[in-house]
Amino acid sequence: IHEEEQVFVDYALQLVKKAGTLVRTAFDSAESKVETKLSNTDLVTETDQAVEKLLIAGLSERFKGHRFIGEESVAGGAKIEWTDAPTWIIDPIDGTTNFVHRIPMIAICVGLAIKKQLRAGIVFNPITNELYMAQVGKGAFKNGFPIHASKNQLLTKAVLCQSLGLHNRVQFGDRWLDIAQGNMRNQVLAGVRGHRSFGSAAINMVMVAQGSCDGYVEYGIHAWDVAAPAVIVLEAGGVVTDPTGAPFDVMSRKVLCAGTPELGKDLSACLTHVDFEPEA
Ligand code: IPD
Structure with missing residues (x-):
């Protein structure tokens, strides 16, 4: 199972990097459109949907039987199905308001749960190129280097x-x-x-x-x-x-x-x- 899980996570990582290019391109190229249409979130919606589609299409094609809980799919009416099956929990752009305002604090989030237990997480900010990831029992990393939470108790x-x-x-x-x-x-x-x-x-x-x-x-x-x-x-x-x-x-x-x-x-x-x- 652990080897299989590694295959899942490695493949998801490749897709997240691809999705990052898409988000980065939209962030860099859409200045006038976003700034002149702040109340119009079409562009964000388009980018969100494109990223979620890329991730779900890629993962579902490669891993039959996996399930998905995605922000945009749910917004589009999909029911949240929380089962024992391997389930990918996806936010194509966390920090939508930041995205619209061109504040470079946004993240593509992909989590993996198996038997309703969270097993792995990928959080990628394609603007600052910070890639965080972790798998249960394997530690947490930022761009490949281990990270540690603060030891402060006060x-x-x-x-x-x-x-x-x-x-x-x-x-x-x-x-x-x-x-x-x-x-x-x-x-x-x-x-x-x-x-x-x-x-x-x-x-x-x-x-x-x-x-x-x-x-x-x-x-x-x-x-x-x-x-x-x-x-x-x-x-x-x-x-x-x-x-x-x-x-x-x-x-x-x-x-x-x-x-x-x-x-x-x-x-x-x-x-x-x-x-x-x-x-x-
Ligand atoms: C939002 C952001 C925000 C938090 C909201 C979220 P989104 O996610 O994470 O910081 O306060 O609760 O919904 O909509 O940008 O993916």
């Missing part, structure tokens, strides 16, 4: 990644703003060094994996935002849990990451928790 020495999560207003209304701001306020009162928000869940998470940031929490994310980077954080020695501290469920639409369990626990204690309908 909020008073922590830089945390966090976004305001504006999309959560759809479900919680403006009460969400009170919750999100309250969560950040509690972290500030606990003495954190600062907050960062990179506009892509995957990039926030690889920042934790490489030890640049100490923790990250987000409510309202989707499986495709976090499946691949979760493996990278864990293999870099970090922790990935539910924000309450309960075990992580990739379908629960929420996540907490930290370099150490101690920091994760203290971060969790700062939060007012909310729940979502699981996506599978």
